[in-house]
Amino acid sequence: MKKMISYRILMLISLLLAGISAHTEPYVGVKDIAARRFPWLAKALVLELIPAVDGNEVFELSTSKGKVRIAASSASAAAEGLNWYVKYYCHRSMSHFGDQLTALSKLPELKNKARITSPYRYRYALNYCTISYSMSFYTWKDWERELDWMALNGVNLMLAPVGMEGVWQGSLRRLGFNEKEIADFIAGPAFGAWWLMGNLEGWGGPVSQGLIDQQVLLQQNILKRMKQLGIEPVMHGFYGMVPSTLKNKHSVKVIDQGLWAGGFKRPDFLLPEDPYFAKAADIYYSEMKKLYGEDLHFFGGDPFHEGGTSKGADLGASAKHIQQMMQQNFPDATWVLQGWQQNPADALLAGLDKDKTLVIELFGENTNNWEKRHGYENTPFVWSNVSNFGEKNGIYGKLQRFSDEVYRAKNGTYGSFLKGIGIIPEGIYNNPVTYDLMLELGWHQDHVALKDWIGGYTKYRYGKENSKVYKAWALLLETAYSSPKVNQEGPSESIFCARPGMDISTVSTWGTRKKNYDVAKFEDAVRMFALAGKEFEGVETYQTDLIDFVRQVQANKADVVYAAMMEAIKKKDIGSFKSSSNKFRQMILQQDSLLSTNKYFSVNRWLKQANAFGGSPADKVNALWNAKAQIIFWGPDDHPKTELHDYAHKEWSGVLGTIYLSRWDQFIDWQLALMRSENRPEPDYFKMETEWAKRPDLHPVKPMKKKELDALIQRMIQ
Structure with a gap:
């Protein structure tokens, strides 16, 4: 008995000491x-x-x-x-x-x-697209670094839809689907974002059981670490998305969502009024709890995203029921909706408990929907910006607008509904200044002037003050990082990455090649920045930015050469066309050589991640194909004129020197043949693209001696 009492006393003391220590x-x-x-x-x-x-x-x-x-x-x-x-x-x-x-x-x-x-409750991060364009093949080591960065930048609410394959697999099994039907529904590793957003089903799959289990374990580690760091996860909720084959198995009321961009068949929308909705939602959330626990408070998911049809649905009633099912399974759950295009509709918002709803205004760098839509009809919202689409390269970011609009929203009519700020890039490996500034705004009470803030940024980015660097950045703020009053979806695109053609205005369907800044002044900024090179040898941040800035100079110069090519074709001037086209292809090769010296601009980094993804050889082959297909033709593979080709193009080494150069070489040969009055069909670029995606090449980086790199940079910025 005495031993038992002594043991209990020791346990009590140890618990008290642990409490004091904590x-x-x-x-x-x-x-x-x-x-x-x-x-x-x-x-x-x-x-x-x-x-x-x-x-x-x-x-x-x-x-x-x-x-x-x-x-x-x-x-x-x-x-x-x-x-x-x-x-x-x-x-x-x-x-x-x-x-x-x-x-x-x-x-x-x-x-x-x-x-x-901080004047804000939330500092939010990530777009569904970021998970696929930047993080498709992340390991725990990658996620550990990512979460450290998020925490250091004050993020306390983050989209976290990794491992949803396991939730859907368990749910569909209980709903009577066989393994083949489940595999046909779940998307591949590089296309999960658009599956979860209800844009497609099955594309890029199938995924193996080993891969599903791997992602479940990864998500469990992610959630555990997020809790330690004070970051609330936004999980993926059940909003009515179901396989388009469900109606063949059960008598249910669904709305066919038709086709999404590029010709993809969308999943159906299960009407919440149908009794089957409650059954499916309860099963889905029980599988969520089984894998990821009950301590979850935020859920994403957008019905009718990007063109889905709501015809036949009572939006208010549907929204109310979707939210009630969330809260029935997770008490006090908040529904997080994307403020994108016309979503969420006013009628949908009308059915919601606004105190448990949060709208993420995505496109703040171009729109002011928070104002036009009366604070999303008096709904709590987060002001954020996309800034990058498809993780395309390009120096871009409307920095001063970030600060101006956040301050204006905070102090305006709907300021009481502004609950936070956020970053919503489709791809995050670009323009680090945009993310630093945007998230730091979450800790500023007053209006931030870029000319004052940028000095501190350059000092901590490169490790010390430097007058040349500061002057260069002052010019960058006047050019590529200025805030023109034009609507622009991400950075201006590089002609090098375009599927060849005459008078190309966009590389991707919704992009632009127009430079809304003074390119000559931008070149002056890059030359000034390069002059500080000797003082920053071995400084990774400086060297990375230098490569990126020089890459942009070369891409801008290519516009002039491309215009000369087009003029020569129209005049049927073979000599001029040969001269300009030869210069154009040499510029591509130069760009490829430049970018091969830095891992952040090499496709090898992305492909190595994919090649190491999953446990089985089949997983690795499929992941590599996912990685390449996403970059070049996106999909589907039976649609040569898909709207999505080159949407996620990359001005990276290993892509420039292979498929992009090959396409332009074919175009140049074809145009020369036409000038000689030879009857030759236009090259089949789509066939070239799909074949490139199937090849196992990892396109390793090509080392270059420092003297050679310095000389190359000087030639490119002269």
Whole structure:
């Protein structure tokens, strides 16, 4: 008996000590980030808990006796505080386009305590498309880094639809589908985004059981880490999307959603008024709980996304029932909707509990739907921007507009409904300045002027002040990063990446080749930036940006050469066409050589990820095909004129020097034949594209000596 009492006393003491330890050192997940990313800082870090300010998250920074103290009201605020110290005092940073994290011999001291409060409840991240264009083949190591970056940038609400294959598999099995029918519904690894958004079914599959299990385990790790870092996941909810074959198995009321862009058959919409809807929703959410637990509070999913038909549905009643089923299975669940094009419709919003609804305004860099639609009919919303479509290359970002519109929305008529800011890129491996600025706006009470902010950015991006770099960035803000009042879907596109033709205005269906800035002034900016090269040798962030800026200069110059080619064709001037077309193809080869020197601009990085994805040889073959098909023709493969060809084109080495160059070579030979009055059909570009996607080549990078690279850059920016 005495032994039992002693044991209980010891257990009580250990629990009390554990509680004291947890209280004195909160935010262990944030401390772990420091150990992974800033080991030179981690041992000096002291984390403390302080209360929020009127419900708003806050952090404080101070230093004393070699210690760096971060006091914060949440894990998210603590991570943002850590990043704030690293950026603005240590002048270090991490990004999707390189890190500048060299160790400091002495940690900087603060003269006065800094205190920052966020005016927003939410700082949101990710688009469904980001998951497929950037993260299709992520491993846990990739996700661990991604979540560290998200936390450091203050994100506390993030779309997290990884591993939904397992939820759907379990649900469809219980609804009477066999394994073949399930496989025909689930999309491949590079096309999951559009499957979940109800745009297609099965494309890019089938996926193996091993791959489904792998993704479930990955999502479980992601959710566990997100909880440690104070990031709420937005899971994928049941909004009525069902396989188009369900109506063949059961007597149900569905609305055929027709075809999506490029000719894809959409899944059907199951009317919520049908009793089968409640059954399917309950099964879906029970499978969600089985795999991912019950501690989930946000669910995405948009009926009638991008052209789906709602004819025959009572939108208000349907929305109400969809939301009720979420909340019946997950009490107090919030439905997160995409504010894109005409979605969500006013009639749909009218049926919702607005206190449990959040609209993500996607296209803020071009539209002000939050204002035109009266704060989405008085619904809480998040202001965000897409900025990049298909993860296309291109220097672009309406930076000042980000700041102006957020401030205007916050202080305008519908300011009480503005609950946060966010980043919604279709692809995130580009333009790191856009993501840094947008997420930092979540911690600014006042209007931010870019000319004041950019100095701090360049200092922490490259590690130190430099007058040439600062002057270059001042010009970049006046050119590629300016905010013209034009509607533009992402960066201006490179003619190198276009399927060849006459007088091409867009590379992808909804893009533009027009440069809405002074290209000569942009070249001046790049030359000025390059002059600082000797001072930043070995600095990854500087070298990556330099390659990107020079790439843009070359792409801009190609417009002039392409115009000369078109003029020569119209005049039937063979000599001029040979000269201009030879120069054009040499420029492609130059661009390929330049980009092969940096992993962020090489298709090899993307293809290696795909080649390592999944456990079986069949998984790897299919993943590699997914990766290539997404870049070049997207799909479907029986539709040569698909609207989606080149939508996700990449101005990367390994693509430029192969399929893009091959297409242009075929075009040039064809045009020369026509000038000689030879009867020859236009090349079959679609056949070339599908064959390229089937090849197993990984297109490895080509090392180049520094002197050779420096000489190449100088030639390209002369």
